[in-house]
Amino acid sequence: MYIAAKRSSLGxxxxxxxxxxxxxxxxxVLAWAEIAEAQTQQPQPTTPIPGVSDDAMAKSARVSKLIGxxxxxxxxxxxxxxxxxxxxxxxxxxxxxxxxxLGIGDKLVxxxxxxxxxxxxxxxxxxxxKEQLTNAPAFDFGKLK
Numbered sequence: 566m567y568i569a570a571k572r573s574s575l576g577x578x579x580x581x582x583x584x585x586x587x588x589x590x591x592x593x594v595l596a597w598a599e600i601a602e603a604q605t606q607q608p609q610p611t612t613p614i615p616g617v618s619d620d621a622m623a624k625s626a627r628v629s630k631l632i633g634x635x636x637x638x639x640x641x642x643x644x645x646x647x648x649x650x651x652x653x654x655x656x657x658x659x660x661x662x663x664x665x666x667l668g669i670g671d672k673l674v675x676x677x678x679x680x681x682x683x684x685x686x687x688x689x690x691x692x693x694x695k696e697q698l699t700n701a702p703a704f705d706f707g708k709l710k
Contacts, residue, residue: 626683636661636681636689643695646681647673650709663698673704 628649635642644663649656658675676693684690 626687630687631659631689634689636691637684638691638694641695643691643693643698644671644674646689649678650675660704661698663695672699673706674698674701675704676701 631646631649633645635645637643644661646659647662648660650658650660656678659678659681661674661676662671663674664670664672676691676698680691680693682690
């Protein structure tokens, strides 16, 4: 039995595929080299910004997590945080949405930030009663500057 080895020649399409494969492999090697170099570099020393301390931040809550959170009086939900008002660097009030059902018939009420406390399991609680909040004047965003 005679087996003839056929001489193969690479066509233009095959050469392009080989070239693309080579470029992809080269790019991968260079990327890995860059990652390895970045991991071996020593981090630059940092300088804390005055007025920002780890202790203060550990006791803080993110406003993005406050907005929409339920507020409880004892074990009863009395509303949710709609917004937070600040004056320069001080939080002046929390706007609570109280009453209503599924956003219908609710009323916005301003409560002092000191009236909102973070309880166990990051539950926001207040000593204000549902009646106090229901009888409080409605808050109007139009009155803000």
